[in-house]
Amino acid sequence: MDIRIEGVSKRFEATTALHPTDLAIPSGQLVALLGPSGSGKTTLLRLIAGLLPVDGGRVLFGDRDATRLSLRERRVGFVFQHYALFPHLSVFENVAFGLRCRPRATRPDAATITRRVGDLLALVQMSELRDRLPDQLSGGQKQRVALARAMAIEPTVLLLDEPFGALDARVRVELRRWLRRIHDETGFTTVFVTHDQEEALELADRVVVMNGGRIEQDGAPDQVYAEPATPFVFDFLGRSNQIRGQVQDGEFLAGEGRAPLSVLAPATGAATLFARPHDIDVVGADQGLAATVTEVRTLAGRLILEASLAGQARPVEVDLPATSGATARPGDQIGLNLRRYRVFSDGVT
Known part of the structure; x- marks a missing residue:
């Protein structure tokens, strides 16, 4: 029926x-x-x-x-x-x-x-x-x-x-x-x-x-x-990171880093980027979004990093397989490569 x-x-x-x-x-x-x-x-x-x-x-x-x-x-x-x-x-x-x-x-x-x-x-x-x-x-x-x-x-x-x-x-x-x-x-x-x-x-x-x-x-x-x-x-389903920034000339700017936007990017202006912890990779400090490691822990075979970005109130969480080979300690300068994310103009509900 x-x-x-x-x-x-x-x-x-x-x-x-x-x-x-x-x-x-x-x-x-x-x-x-x-x-x-x-x-x-x-x-x-x-x-x-x-x-x-x-x-x-x-x-x-x-x-x-x-x-x-x-x-x-x-x-x-x-x-x-x-x-x-x-x-x-x-x-x-x-x-x-x-x-x-x-x-x-x-x-x-x-x-x-x-x-x-x-x-x-x-x-x-x-x-x-x-x-x-x-x-x-x-x-x-x-x-x-x-x-x-x-x-x-x-x-x-x-x-x-x-x-x-x-x-x-x-x-x-x-x-x-x-x-x-x-x-x-x-x-x-x-x-x-x-x-x-x-x-x-x-x-x-x-x-x-x-x-x-x-x-x-x-x-x-x-x-x-x-x-x-x-x-x-995005925020309700599973874990997510939220990074506040600006869209300019087809790029998302947050602090000292930037990430190229997809074709679904919103209009120029204030926006928030959403990314899940498992969709972020750790790269060199001169790549991606510049961040500082604040915490490192392991959980059920996973490596969990927390990193702060300049101008952001909330840290970014990164979830990596323990076998990824990534190494980091609190205080390390790293780059965050966002493999999958969505950007919403501020004011979108």
């Missing part, structure tokens, strides 16, 4: 949680809504689900206008961050709950419910724990049950709100890979909210980066990471 968001907006009293937003999600795609707290990602997810009424615009499931329909009428499978399992029901009965609560005319018979729940528990690898209560499960097991319950009703779309946020890092990594496999097997149109950049980039077919109630960028994970459209996206 494809989803179309057309001019959807939402306010809470004097606060605009979501500015008019357009978004199209093709059937079968796994989409991540990524952004910091307050960016509007959870509000958008709940508007898609029907858990919140829209203030403007339309939500369409396929060709059907679902704007005024409830979550049940939309037949949405929703997975909450904190599971929301019924503590007095077994794993089996938690998964069966949505099927048993259907109106009599559409409710499956007992044998069908037993078969469908059994198939889902096998899919989420919980068959052996079918008789346990939620408080007898680990966090990862509870989330598997919550996902099976959401899928039991044969939803038109599957929506997940920070599905792994309450879990420790190791379990999160295991479960997101498992969720990717489940998605590929079932083919549900799936939208999940996260503030974890690595989670979104690894798991999703498409990443929608949000900030301040607006979509900053929408694209494939590799594209969004490699080609950030705005300073916010």
